[in-house]
Amino acid sequence: MITDLELGEEWKTEALEPAGPARATGGPGPRSWLWALAGVVATSAVWGGGLYTFGDRAAEPEISFRASKNLCQDFRAGALSGITGDMHAKKPVNLESDHRAVYAARCALANAGKDGVAPDFDVVAQVVLHKKTDPSVEFDAPDLRPMAYAGGVRTAAVPDLGERAVMNVMSGDTWLILKVLDGGAVFTLEAGANTFAETNGRPATDVDAVQAAMIEDMRELLSALKK
Known part of the structure; x- marks a missing residue:
């Protein structure tokens, strides 16, 4: 369970008006909502790159992390795999983009599901x-x-995670986003399923357990990429 030491503020709810559909980026399984979100950070990075051409902004940050050429090798998802089954059971999807303003790398994983074919996480x-x-x-x-x-x-x-970190739990409690700022880099970890109840042979879990696993796996990723 997530303790008060791990999540140091009370939950607050914001009802936001839909901003229009995001563009799906593709990926395993039929749930396009998570894969659509997978492109949000990359899109934001490219959009942000355009801002650098306007005026004199802050000095170049000192980046404390190396560029990952294969994020799925660096991101093992060990804690999440303990909940969902091996997240490397299916072929991972790696993407990277090197721009003069930003370098971005992405890893998309899915478990195998009970039948070894249809992922459910x-x-x-x-x-x-x-x-x-x-x-x-x-x-x-x-x-x-x-x-x-x-x-x-x-x-x-x-x-106690990077310089700043925030956990977002979307409506329905089955889609979570952990975002971390540290050393000139922004890390994002998203986890989602149709349900956290027992399904396809995967034991039932709860949102607190998923959050705890995400935090643990994020700590390991920060350590793996630290210069």
């Missing part, structure tokens, strides 16, 4: 290294595109 990890400006300026800005899929969201700060 998806995880997307992404890291964006900001080469030109300090990402802390924009870290707390809300992104309305995920809300178009989920409606309300419960948000809590996660202490």
Whole structure:
């Protein structure tokens, strides 16, 4: 269970108006909502790159993390696999983009499901290294595109994880986003399923257990990419 030490603020709910459908990026399984969100950070990074051409902004940050050439090798998802079954059972999807302003890498994973074919749990990890400006300026800005899929969201700060970290639990409690700012980089970890109840041979779990596993796996990823 997540303790008060792990999530240091009370949940707060914001009802946001849908901002229009996000563009799906594809991926295993029929649930396009999670895979659509997988492209949000990459899209935001490219959009943010365009801002660098306008005026003199903050000095280039000192980046404390290396660029990952294969994020699915660096991101093992061990804690989440203990809940969902091996998240590397299906072929992972790796993407990377190197821009003069940002470097982004993404890993999309899915478990095998009871029949070994149809996954019932998806995880997307992404890291964006900001080469030109300090990402802390924009870290707390809300992104309305995920809300178009989920409606309300419960948000809590996660202490002792990077410089700043926040956990978002979308309406329905089966879609979670952990976002971390640290050392000139923004890390994002998303986890989602149709249900956290027992299904396809996967034992039932709860949202607190999933959050705890996400935090543990994020700590390991930060350590794996630290210069």
